[in-house]
Amino acid sequence: MTAEPTPPPAPPLLRVLVLTGVALAVGSAASFAAIALVELVSVLNLGLLVAPKARVQWESMPWLVAVTTVLVPTLGGLVVGLVHKKFMTGGRPLGPPDVIEAVQFHKPLPGLRDGLISTGTAALSLGAGASVGQYGPMVYLGAIFGSFTQRLRSGVPNLASIAIGCGVAAAIATAFNAPIAGVLFAHEVVLRHYATRAFAPVTVSSVTGYVMANVIFDRPALFRIESPGIAHGYEFALMAVLGLLVAAGAIVFMRLLLAVGPTLARWIRRPEMRTAMAGLAVGLTALALPDVLGIGTSTLRFATIDGAFGLGETIVLIFAKIVLTALCIGAGFSGGAFSPSLLIGSLTGVLFWTLADVAGLPNSGAAIYAIGGMMGFASAVIGAPLTCILIVFELTRNYDVTIAAMVAVVFSNLVSHRAFGRSLFDVQLARRGIDFSLGRDRAHLAAMHVIDFLQPNAVTATTKDTPNSVADRLHKKGWREAFVLDRDGNLLGVFTPGSNGTIASVEDALSPARLIFHDTTDLADAMERLRGFVGDAVPVVSSKSGKYLGAVSEADLVSAWLDEAARLRKEENAPV
Amino acid sequence: MRLFDLLLFCSVIPALAAADELKIVSWGGAYEAAQRAAVIAPFAAETGRSVVVETYDGSWTALSEHGAIHGWDVVDMLADQARIACARGLLLEIRPQSLFSSEALRDFTPVRPDRCAVPQNAYARVMAYDDRAFAGVKPTRVEDFFDTRRFPGPRAVQRSPDGILEWALLAEGVPPEQVYGLLSTDRGLRLAFRKLDSIRDDIVWWDEPAEPAEMLADGRAIMAAGFNGRFFDMAQRGRVPIDIVWDGRIIGVEVWAIAATTDTPEIAREFILHATKPAAMARFATRIPYGPTRDSAFDRIGLNPDTGVPMRAYLPNAPQHGGRALVQDSGWYANTENLRQRRFRNWLGGPD
Numbered sequence: 052m053t054a055e056p057t058p059p060p061a062p063p064l065l066r067v068l069v070l071t072g073v074a075l076a077v078g079s080a081a082s083f084a085a086i087a088l089v090e091l092v093s094v095l096n097l098g099l100l101v102a103p104k105a106r107v108q109w110e111s112m113p114w115l116v117a118v119t120t121v122l123v124p125t126l127g128g129l130v131v132g133l134v135h136k137k138f139m140t141g142g143r144p145l146g147p148p149d150v151i152e153a154v155q156f157h158k159p160l161p162g163l164r165d166g167l168i169s170t171g172t173a174a175l176s177l178g179a180g181a182s183v184g185q186y187g188p189m190v191y192l193g194a195i196f197g198s199f200t201q202r203l204r205s206g207v208p209n210l211a212s213i214a215i216g217c218g219v220a221a222a223i224a225t226a227f228n229a230p231i232a233g234v235l236f237a238h239e240v241v242l243r244h245y246a247t248r249a250f251a252p253v254t255v256s257s258v259t260g261y262v263m264a265n266v267i268f269d270r271p272a273l274f275r276i277e278s279p280g281i282a283h284g285y286e287f288a289l290m291a292v293l294g295l296l297v298a299a300g301a302i303v304f305m306r307l308l309l310a311v312g313p314t315l316a317r318w319i320r321r322p323e324m325r326t327a328m329a330g331l332a333v334g335l336t337a338l339a340l341p342d343v344l345g346i347g348t349s350t351l352r353f354a355t356i357d358g359a360f361g362l363g364e365t366i367v368l369i370f371a372k373i374v375l376t377a378l379c380i381g382a383g384f385s386g387g388a389f390s391p392s393l394l395i396g397s398l399t400g401v402l403f404w405t406l407a408d409v410a411g412l413p414n415s416g417a418a419i420y421a422i423g424g425m426m427g428f429a430s431a432v433i434g435a436p437l438t439c440i441l442i443v444f445e446l447t448r449n450y451d452v453t454i455a456a457m458v459a460v461v462f463s464n465l466v467s468h469r470a471f472g473r474s475l476f477d478v479q480l481a482r483r484g485i486d487f488s489l490g491r492d493r494a495h496l497a498a499m500h501v502i503d504f505l506q507p508n509a510v511t512a513t514t515k516d517t518p519n520s521v522a523d524r525l526h527k528k529g530w531r532e533a534f535v536l537d538r539d540g541n542l543l544g545v546f547t548p549g550s551n552g553t554i555a556s557v558e559d560a561l562s563p564a565r566l567i568f569h570d571t572t573d574l575a576d577a578m579e580r581l582r583g584f585v586g587d588a589v590p591v592v593s594s595k596s597g598k599y600l601g602a603v604s605e606a607d608l609v610s611a612w613l614d615e616a617a618r619l620r621k622e623e624n625a626p627v
Numbered sequence: 628m629r630l631f632d633l634l635l636f637c638s639v640i641p642a643l644a645a646a647d648e649l650k651i652v653s654w655g656g657a658y659e660a661a662q663r664a665a666v667i668a669p670f671a672a673e674t675g676r677s678v679v680v681e682t683y684d685g686s687w688t689a690l691s692e693h694g695a696i697h698g699w700d701v702v703d704m705l706a707d708q709a710r711i712a713c714a715r716g717l718l719l720e721i722r723p724q725s726l727f728s729s730e731a732l733r734d735f736t737p738v739r740p741d742r743c744a745v746p747q748n749a750y751a752r753v754m755a756y757d758d759r760a761f762a763g764v765k766p767t768r769v770e771d772f773f774d775t776r777r778f779p780g781p782r783a784v785q786r787s788p789d790g791i792l793e794w795a796l797l798a799e800g801v802p803p804e805q806v807y808g809l810l811s812t813d814r815g816l817r818l819a820f821r822k823l824d825s826i827r828d829d830i831v832w833w834d835e836p837a838e839p840a841e842m843l844a845d846g847r848a849i850m851a852a853g854f855n856g857r858f859f860d861m862a863q864r865g866r867v868p869i870d871i872v873w874d875g876r877i878i879g880v881e882v883w884a885i886a887a888t889t890d891t892p893e894i895a896r897e898f899i900l901h902a903t904k905p906a907a908m909a910r911f912a913t914r915i916p917y918g919p920t921r922d923s924a925f926d927r928i929g930l931n932p933d934t935g936v937p938m939r940a941y942l943p944n945a946p947q948h949g950g951r952a953l954v955q956d957s958g959w960y961a962n963t964e965n966l967r968q969r970r971f972r973n974w975l976g977g978p979d
Binding site: 102342 | 805808
């Protein structure tokens with residue numbers, strides 16, 4: 052799996068220079084690209100009458116607004132679907148799971164062309180008002196800039212992974228004006244370790260993104276809130292309850308999202324019709340409920356104003372947004388689940404606040420609950436509790452609000468991690484065979500297969516061989532067991548020559564193999580099963596045909612495991 | 628001031644007969660007087676051109692009705708009116724790049740010259756209060772305008788949706804950059820009118836821009852929404868203890884534009900170039916508290932020639948004011964005229 056050839060490491064000072072240079076370059080490029088993406092989407096939103104400011108211009112012609120409301124997402128879906136089908140290698144948009152996979156296994160990202168097309172269709176999806184998020188595409192775009200270092204022969208081990216982390220951090224720092232959250236996101240979600248070699252450049256890159264967004268381009272924060280703080284002590288307990296509520300919502304949302312894709316694929320065969328249909332659903336819903344269109348920045352703001360939504364309206368909107376987002380992402384629109392999560396979560400917070408308010412509980416206002424719900428929900432989806440807590444801190448710069456949100460985040464994660472998994476990304480990856488649920492080392496071992504460690508000089512025999520000749524061959528190669536095959540190459544059993552030499556035939560002394568691996572057996576699984584195994588080699592047979600493929604020695608597997616553990620340890624503790 | 632006006636008028640009169648005279652249309656009153664003294668007279672003196680000034684009501688409809696008949700050349704307009712007029716072909720395209728260097732274009736604030744209009748000064752809708760009405764704590768934020776519990780008393784508000792809707796959302800904690808986006812939605816308008824409901828019984832309406840300052844002076848209102856220049860005038864000349872709250876100021880831009888029917892486009896361009904030099908803007912701003920629309924002009928602003936008051940502190944867009952500021956979105960205003968008026972009349976008509 053670790054295909055990257057490792058050039059000799061450069062001297063420490065040079066490595067510091069390379070890492071700093073890469074962090075600055077990748078950070079500014081990723082940040083610039085993120086700003087460009089936001090601007091592009093905003094121009095499209097205005098031009099395509101998705102943004103309220105554009106819609107209100109044509110307020111005197113309601114039919115025009117209605118027609119574009121339905122047509123724009125539908126046609127947008129059609130185009131996005133067609134582009135994915137015709138031009139994307141995998142036929143699907145790329146996102147954070149692909150970044151995680153590339154970084155974790157030091158693989159190159161999927162092709163640059165696919166990445167750029169995916170970004171383009173994300174801009175179109177968002178621009179046409181599909182119910183998807185912008186942060187996934189931004190993170191991917193940042194990762195693309197990081198991946199350019201792949202070809203750099205710099206003498207810094209794992210440079211590409213670190214640089215991708217840099218791009219991701221800068222994108223998040225730019226998006227939220229939150230550099231600390233950017234650093235944490237890159238570590239919590241993408242890198243999953245805290246080595247100084249990665250931490251330092253990622254931090255530099257994140258700050259670069261922040262400076263670009265805040266100082267050079269002077270962009271407003273996504274979400275600014277002035278909050279007076281928490282008025283009553285018991286509201287922290289309410290936050291815990293809210294955390295449980297949003298966790299339930301998030302689990303429903305993620306399960307629905309994962310289920311919709313395959314179901315739709317069964318119902319509608321042509322992928323472009325799936326996205327067009329999802330767009331049509333968004334458009335029709337938006338006729339009655341314009342809040343569901345697009346990223347929903349204004350809806351997010353309304354959620355912080357006391358009484359902006361009625362009780363029934365809030366419930367309908369939460370339901371619509373969950374279903375439409377699952378539908379849009381499942382159908383194949385390009386875009387993330389993070390910003391819709393923010394919106395659904397904040398509305399759930401508002402719902403909770405409305406109920407508390409109706410019940411006559413004195414409280415600190417809707418904004419606090421909107422933020423708590425927003426971050427509780429989003430952290431369950433992206434599996435990044437620390438990031439979400441820090442985003443609140445950096446957006447509100449208010450200690451009380453952050454602590455309240457932290458309670459909601461933690462309780463939400465407690466439930467969702469238990470009942471669903473660490474995050475939507477991890478579950479998506481698990482479905483591709485990469486399982487992080489038991490940690491990074493386990494995932495790495497699980498990604499290595501025993502088939503790659505076959506011993507070329509394992510001894511095989513047939514039932515026709517004489518015991519002595521087999522014993523001779525074993526003796527010469529230094530093995531104690533031979534694997535006996537039939538005429539078609541299927542494994543019959545193991546032959547161990549006895550010490551007394553009285554065995555008449557190989558067949559008589561044949562014993563069934565105590566342990567058999569398949570070509571699909573991974574290293575993690577193999578290590579588990581080797582516990583208590585005595586013998587020098589384990590046969591590997593094809594899981595399909597049952598044919599013998601070779602044998603692996605216990606010693607090879609143990610050394611592979613030790614090597615991988617050492618590599619991870621080195622990566623996770625690298626000073627510079 | 629009167630004497631000065633008279634002298635100025637005399638200096639302009641002989642030019643009336645000239646063939647290539649420039650006809651400038653402006654708003655009259657103290658505003659126009661300051662404009663004549665600071666901008667128009669120096670132009671006439673320096674270039675030897677003859678200039679006449681006419682007064683109009685500031686609307687684009689007036690331009691379309693009278694512009695051609697009366698031979699208007701340069702028109703002083705509000706930015707949103709200029710946008711509409713430009714879209715309807717009533718204005719000459721200026722091509723700012725041909726008139727200004729790129730450095731000068733970057734100097735313009737808060738907006739740059741566009742297709743038909745060059746910003747000349749900035750005014751603001753602000754909140755002001757009668758200091759006598761609040762012995763202890765004074766209002767300091769837009770929120771206080773809507774807080775009748777802490778600051779009870781009648782509030783003077785223009786009988787129009789302009790400005791007050793923005794304040795309603797600012798008071799709900801919406802950051803300035805999102806105000807117009809939110810007001811574009813039905814929900815945003817509903818929330819704004821809900822906020823207005825909370826002071827409905829305390830509103831005294833005004834229609835003429837001079838009224839809010841008078842209402843503060845004679846005690847009909849204790850707080851007022853109005854234009855910063857009028858409050859300044861009442862406080863300085865009328866010696867009334869009025870103070871301005873700069874938080875939530877809505878900055879509007881006044882522009883120079885050229886009528887499409889002008890017979891002297893070159894002289895008109897020459898005038899605009901002259902009138903929007905930092906020195907001219909600064910001269911204007913020392914006479915009346917309408918801020919310059921070029922950054923470099925702020926450094927030149929000194930004392931008011933009549934009262935000796937240092938003027939920089941009274942300019943709506945002076946960099947030293949804290950609090951929230953909103954630049955009026957003239958495009959949005961131009962596009963939502965009917966909607967805002969309709970919703971406002973509905974709200975006025977009944978208890979929502």
